[in-house]
Amino acid sequence: MRRWMAGAGLWLSRKQRRQFHPPRLRRERCGELVQVDGSEHRWFEDRAGPCTLLVFIDDATGRMVQLCFAASESAFSYFGALQGYLEAHGRPIALYSDKHSVFRVTRPEAKGGQGMTQFGRALSELNIEILFANSSQAKGRVERVNRTLQDRLVKEMRLAGISGIAAGNAFLPGFMERFNTRFAITPALPGDLHRPLNLAPERLRDILCWREQRYVSGQLALSYERKRVMLRETDVTRGLAGQYVDTYAFADGRLEVRWKGISLS
Template sequence: MKEKETITMTKEEIRRLKIINELVDKKINGPRASIELNLSVRQVRRIKSRFLLSGPKGIIHRGRGRSSNRSMNKDKENIIRYLINNKYSYFGPTLASEYLLKHDQISVSKETLRLMMIKEGVWIPKKKRQAYHHEWRQRRDRYGEMQQFDGSYHKWFGEKESCLLLSIDDATGKISHGVFDKNEGIIAVFKFWIRYIEKNGIPKSIYLDKFSTYKINHKNAEDNKDMITQFQRASKEVGIEMIVANSPEAKGRIERGNKTLQDRLVKALKFHRITSIEEANKYLEEQFIPEFNEKFAVVPKNKENVHKAIDDGVDIEDVFSIKNQRVVCNDYTVRFENNYFQLEQTQPTT
């Protein structure tokens, strides 16, 4: 006597068996069975053939009990686990996936890596935030039409806080220039834009915040148009339009860029063991910015570059320098910061 065999089936497979039995008994036809099972007629024919050949076992999915074709090799899994615990423990899944491919020649999806990192306890899943609707401003059409500019204070490398001055092109999303400095003061900002203009040319406009380096935020400034900052004066001299944002959300591209860099750039600097501002600026310009732009930049609507060349005879370092007006006294002296400077009676004409 043939021994009875026990078959374990899910509720869905039991339902499928019932429908296939009805099909075999000709209570329903193939098209009707396909509708009931939500399968094509061709798939129903194959299941029916397996049922006639193997009985109820033919209904069970043939992949049950077998390892997935996409399952990871154990040796590879162990190597990845070692690396995420010892080399990339401070990375997020997306960045760790990129670095594993680039530096260790190991290809693994960020989702697979995320699950592994959660299991290893090196990544805590984030709760989804409630989505708020913000009206997105359309990108400008051409490269150089608008540069979003900001300074971001952070512990970028080492234990001391420094400031990353950054400009992002509105049309392409490219980092057009970036440099680390001690602060976002006028001298640091002037040095930034001198280098930017030497490298790219003069942009049409700059979109920035109400920080005092860029705009006088005194109530009298609304009525007295002569009350302008050094940066406003220099921008006006070279024909750059200054656009001031009323909130951080208004210049979201540069704000999101800074947030991204506070993750990616900080980890990259730590990974390369960079601890000085000189090394950081060298890495930023020569390696990080080109790689970032290659990954995240978009194609503008219009491929025209609207940066202007510096006019002949214009000394850009002279324009972006601190200038103050003073009155010459009757004795040909000028007072500046509580110091007196004697001028010669005969002055060259300009």
């Protein structure tokens, strides 16, 4: 039966069924596409616990444009890495990532607002597109760089006696410069497509934070992270019972409550 099906083209062997992923061509200009990824590893070997290295790679040149150690892949860790990248280079046209829950809503029932994650909402406000890879092969460049870093960076930090996230982050700019000098290539076309940031620090801070809406009860209270937050009674807050206000949570632990841009905290 199998030979008959094979002869009729109805059956393929396991080897014949293997899928091949053709390489994705590089973008042609710097700033056109930046690949982002997080790599969890024992970066400091036995000198500290495992952590995550956030990696931003320009697709056209292979240049490392941002490296940042963080405890884990989270919205706030990516907010911090993105801020450093934006302040150094400006806004790229697009980011290219996997389908990690930081970047993409993975459960339909979890969608809120415009159906975006907090990081996706921030990119939308910055006018930066986000594209998703459908396989690890599709973002092979940043995956290969991660493997290189797990060898080269680990050895250099061992020789330098680096043993923690803070010291590691201070070490990374010099490492990036040496790496880019050796491995970055010239883009196919000249010109840099990064756009100026043109944002006040306060405005960028309000974009790169965790924002949600909360319902105000008749007692001028709202629920946040299983805690009850009481609003101070003022001429503004008296009329907010039964309405929704905006909460702004920042990486340093601060929480601000606003209504139509007016701070109520």
